Amino acid sequence: MQQTTVTPVERAREMIDNVRQELGRRIVGQQRMIDGLLTGILAGGHVLLEGVPGLAKTLTVKSLAEVMDVSFRRIQFTPDLLPADLIGTMIFRQQTGEFVPRKGPVFSNIILADEINRAPAKVQSALLEAMEERQVTIGDTSYPLSDPFFVLATQNPIEQEGTYPLPEAQLDRFMLKLSVDYPSLEEEKQILRRVGNPAPVDLERTLFRNDVVRLRETIASITVDERIEDYIVRIVTSTREDPEHRKMGALKYIEFGASPRATIYLYRCARVRAVMEGRGYVIPEDVKAVAPDVLRHRLVLSYEADSEDFTSEDVIEMLLSAVPVP
Amino acid sequence: MSPVSLIRRFIAPVVVTGILLAVLPPPVQGQSVVQVLFLPQTFYVGDMVEARVVVRSAENLTLTIPENLPVTEWVTIHAVTVVQRADGFEVRILFQPFFTGTRQLPPIGLGAMELTGVSAFVSTSTTRSDVELEPIQDQVLLPGTRVLVAVTVFILFGLPLIIVLTSRWTRQGLAAAMKWYRERRPYRRLARSLRLLQGEMHDLDGKTFYIRLLDEARAFLDSRYDASILSATTGEMPVLLEQSGIDPATKSGIVEMFQFGDLVKFAHHTVSLEDRVRHLEQLRKVAAETRERERKHVGS
Numbered sequence: 106m107q108q109t110t111v112t113p114v115e116r117a118r119e120m121i122d123n124v125r126q127e128l129g130r131r132i133v134g135q136q137r138m139i140d141g142l143l144t145g146i147l148a149g150g151h152v153l154l155e156g157v158p159g160l161a162k163t164l165t166v167k168s169l170a171e172v173m174d175v176s177f178r179r180i181q182f183t184p185d186l187l188p189a190d191l192i193g194t195m196i197f198r199q200q201t202g203e204f205v206p207r208k209g210p211v212f213s214n215i216i217l218a219d220e221i222n223r224a225p226a227k228v229q230s231a232l233l234e235a236m237e238e239r240q241v242t243i244g245d246t247s248y249p250l251s252d253p254f255f256v257l258a259t260q261n262p263i264e265q266e267g268t269y270p271l272p273e274a275q276l277d278r279f280m281l282k283l284s285v286d287y288p289s290l291e292e293e294k295q296i297l298r299r300v301g302n303p304a305p306v307d308l309e310r311t312l313f314r315n316d317v318v319r320l321r322e323t324i325a326s327i328t329v330d331e332r333i334e335d336y337i338v339r340i341v342t343s344t345r346e347d348p349e350h351r352k353m354g355a356l357k358y359i360e361f362g363a364s365p366r367a368t369i370y371l372y373r374c375a376r377v378r379a380v381m382e383g384r385g386y387v388i389p390e391d392v393k394a395v396a397p398d399v400l401r402h403r404l405v406l407s408y409e410a411d412s413e414d415f416t417s418e419d420v421i422e423m424l425l426s427a428v429p430v431p
Numbered sequence: 432m433s434p435v436s437l438i439r440r441f442i443a444p445v446v447v448t449g450i451l452l453a454v455l456p457p458p459v460q461g462q463s464v465v466q467v468l469f470l471p472q473t474f475y476v477g478d479m480v481e482a483r484v485v486v487r488s489a490e491n492l493t494l495t496i497p498e499n500l501p502v503t504e505w506v507t508i509h510a511v512t513v514v515q516r517a518d519g520f521e522v523r524i525l526f527q528p529f530f531t532g533t534r535q536l537p538p539i540g541l542g543a544m545e546l547t548g549v550s551a552f553v554s555t556s557t558t559r560s561d562v563e564l565e566p567i568q569d570q571v572l573l574p575g576t577r578v579l580v581a582v583t584v585f586i587l588f589g590l591p592l593i594i595v596l597t598s599r600w601t602r603q604g605l606a607a608a609m610k611w612y613r614e615r616r617p618y619r620r621l622a623r624s625l626r627l628l629q630g631e632m633h634d635l636d637g638k639t640f641y642i643r644l645l646d647e648a649r650a651f652l653d654s655r656y657d658a659s660i661l662s663a664t665t666g667e668m669p670v671l672l673e674q675s676g677i678d679p680a681t682k683s684g685i686v687e688m689f690q691f692g693d694l695v696k697f698a699h700h701t702v703s704l705e706d707r708v709r710h711l712e713q714l715r716k717v718a719a720e721t722r723e724r725e726r727k728h729v730g731s
Contacts, residue, residue: 328697328698328699330696330697330699332642332696332697333697384698385698386697386698386699387697388664388665388693388697389664389665390664390665390666390667393664425662426659426662427662428662429649429661429662430649430661430662430663430664431642431696
C-alpha cells in the first residue's frame with residue numbers, strides 16, 4: 106500500500122480550511138472578511154474592519170476567537186473610555202499597603218476593538234502603542250503582551266458625528282483594512298433561514314496555539330522569487346513616484362502614497378495567501394489579491410480623486426492594472 | 432590709396448576751390464562772396480550736398496527765397512535757406528548733382544541780389560570720362576533672393592495645391608502602408624524573439640527561458656487583443672482572453688503555458704527540453720492563428 110506524504114503546506118491549508126469551515130457554520134458568506142482576518146492573524150498583523158452595522162463584523166471576530174485556542178476580549182470603544190480602561194492601572198491593596206498592577210483587557214491574545222473611532226485619540230494611541238510595541242507600561246514597569254497578540258478593530262464608515270477618525274500614522278499600523286460588504290441575495294436568504302432556527306451554533310476549537318506556531322513556520326518557508334519581490338516593490342512605489350504610472354493618471358489621485366511598511370505587509374500577506382491556496386510559492390496572483398486590503402488605508406487621496414468620486418479601491422485598481430505582472 | 436584717387440579726393444577739391452575763389456564773379460552791388468563751403472567736402476553723383484556761400488555785405492539787404500527754384504539738367508536744387516550774419520549773410524543751397532566735373536550752379540534770385548557763379552566739383556569714382564548718365568537703378572538684391580522668393584511662393588501656393596490635388600491618393604497610400612507596417616510589427620517582433628530564444632534554448636536555464644518566453648507572449652497578446660494582458664495574472668487571463676473573443680482551444684493552450692511557466696518561474700520546477708520546444712511552438716501557433724483570424728476579420 107502506497108503511503109502519501111502530506112507536505113507542510115498541504116497540512117497548513119487543511120488547518121486553515123478547517124477554520125473556514127467551522128466559521129462557515131455560523132457566518133454566512135463574508136468569505137473575504139474571514140480570509141482577511143485569517144491572513145492578518147497568520148501574518149502577524151492587526152486588522153481593521155470597516156463596514157456598515159449589521160454585517161457580522163463583531164460576530165465573525167468573536168467566532169474566530171472561539172475556534173482558536175486563545176484568550177479573547179472585546180472592548181467597546183466609547184467617548185468616555187480612558188487609556189487605563191484598556192491597558193490597566195496601579196491599584197492600592199489595603200491588606201499589603203502597596204500598589205499592585207491591575208492588567209487591562211489588552212492582555213489577551215485577540216482584542217476586538219469595537220468601533221475604534223468612537224474613543225478619543227489618547228485611548229486610540231494607547232492601543233496603537235500596544236499594537237506596535239507589543240508591550241504596555243503600567244506604573245514604572247513594562248509588561249509584554251500575550252503571544253499571539255492581534256487587534257481586530259472595527260469602524261463604521263457612516264455616522265461620523267462625534268467620532269475620532271484614526272490618523273494616517275495610526276492607520277498605517279494596521280496590516281489590513283477589510284472593507285465588509287453586504288451579503289449576496291442567496292447569502293441573505295440563508296441568513297434568514299438561520300434566524301428561524303434558534304438553536305445556538307457551538308463552534309469547535311480547530312486551531313490551537315501550537316498550530317498557529319506551526320502555520321507561521323510554514324508561511325516563513327514559502328518561496329518568494331526575486332521577480333515577485335520586484336512586483337511587490339513596484340506596486341507600492343507606484344503609489345508614490347513611479348513615472349511609469351504617471352501617464353496612467355493614477356498618481357494624480359494620490360496625495361500621499363504607501364510607506365515601506367506596506368511593502369513588508371504586502372510581502373507577508375502574499376505568503377499567507379499562497380499557503381491558503383495550498384502553494385509553497387508565491388505567484389503574482391497572491392500579491393494582487395491582497396494588495397487592495399494592504400493599500401486601501403494607506404493612500405491619502407487627492408482633491409482630484411474626491412472631485413471625480415474615486416475611492417481608494419478605484420485608484421488601487423488603476424495602479425494594479427498599470428504595473429506589469431512578472 | 433592710389434595717387435589718382437588721392438588727387439581726386441583731397442587735392443583736387445582744394446585746388447578747385449582755390450581756383451573758384453580766384454575766379455569768383457565780381458561783387459554784386461557792394462556784396463562779395465568770401466567763402467564757399469561744400470558739405471560733404473567731396474561728393475559724387477547722386478549725393479545730397481549742402482553748399483554754404485558766405486556773402487559779405489555792407490548794406491542790410493532784405494533777401495527772399497524764390498518760390499520756384501531753378502532747374503537744370505545736371506543738378507536738382509532741393510532747398511535754399513539764408514542765415515543772417517554780422518557782416519552779411521550765408522546762403523545754404525541743398526542740391527543733388529547728376530554730372531561729374533566742375534559745373535556752375537544756376538543763378539539763384541534772392542530778391543535784393545542774385546547769387547551767381549557758384550561752382551561745384553562733382554567727383555567721380557570711375558576712371559572713364561565718357562560714361563553717360565544712367566537713370567536711377569532699382570535696389571540691388573542679395574544673392575539668392577529670387578530663388579528664395581520662388582521657393583516660398585511654391586511652398587505657399589504650389590505645394591498645398593499639389594497636396595490637395597493628390598491628397599486622396601496620398602492619404603490612402605500612406606494609411607495602407609502604415610497599417611501594413613503596424614499590423615505586422617508584433618508578428619515580426621515575436622518571430623524574431625522566438626528565433627533568438629530557440630537559438631539560445633540549450634544554453635538558457637529553464638527559469639530564464641520561461642521568463643523570456645512568457646514576457647514575449649504577454650507583449651504579443653497585449654498588442655493583439657483588447658485586454659490588459661501585461662498586467663494580468665495567470666488566473667485573470669482566461670476571463671480576459673474569453674472577453675477578447677479568442678478561440679477556446681487557443682485560450683486553453685495559452686493558459687496552460689502560463690500556468691506551467693509560473694511553476695518554473697516561481698516554484699523553480701525543473702523543465703525538460705521537450706517542454707520548452709512545445710511551448711515555443713505553441714506560441715508560434717497562437718501567433719499564426721491570431722494572424723489568420725485578423726486576416727479573416729479584415730476580409731469580412
